[in-house]
Amino acid sequence: MSMIKWLSWLVLLIVCAAVVIAAEVKVEAYITNNPESEGATIFSPETHTFYVMFKAKGLSPGDKIRGVWIADEVADAAPANFKIQESALIAQDTTLDAQFSMTKPGAWARGDYHVEIYVNDKLAAKAKFSVKPVAKPKKPEQEQKQEEDDSGD
Numbered sequence: 001m002s003m004i005k006w007l008s009w010l011v012l013l014i015v016c017a018a019v020v021i022a023a024e025v026k027v028e029a030y031i032t033n034n035p036e037s038e039g040a041t042i043f044s045p046e047t048h049t050f051y052v053m054f055k056a057k058g059l060s061p062g063d064k065i066r067g068v069w070i071a072d073e074v075a076d077a078a079p080a081n082f083k084i085q086e087s088a089l090i091a092q093d094t095t096l097d098a099q100f101s102m103t104k105p106g107a108w109a110r111g112d113y114h115v116e117i118y119v120n121d122k123l124a125a126k127a128k129f130s131v132k133p134v135a136k137p138k139k140p141e142q143e144q145k146q147e148e149d150d151s152g153d
Contacts, residue, residue, distance in 0.1 A: 026124075029117050054098060065091060073111050075110070
């Protein structure tokens, strides 16, 4: 085998290996209002901070991970698909367990939102959520009647 042919095969092998490595990046993400809590998809407008918790595997040290918060449809509060904010970090290892957060001092506009997680500008995960009044569970009729009877009328 000639030296040029051998080098061509080596280059092809390296390129294929790089493609396989890049294809193995996996990101799982969910939204929560407390980093110690499970994920949810519906939140109250009074929620002050949202977190996107994510785990990434198959990274290369130096990969750029970016989180983009988007308001999909929030009536008159912003145009459709409005980018609210963006955060980024750099991977130090092949796995990453991290979060991005978004805070607002007042009430959030009711509507639909999502977060996109990118690895080196390639969309790797998307987590959707909604902001709307969270219904309080109704009391059983028996308890409601009891409270009315105890009111002292």
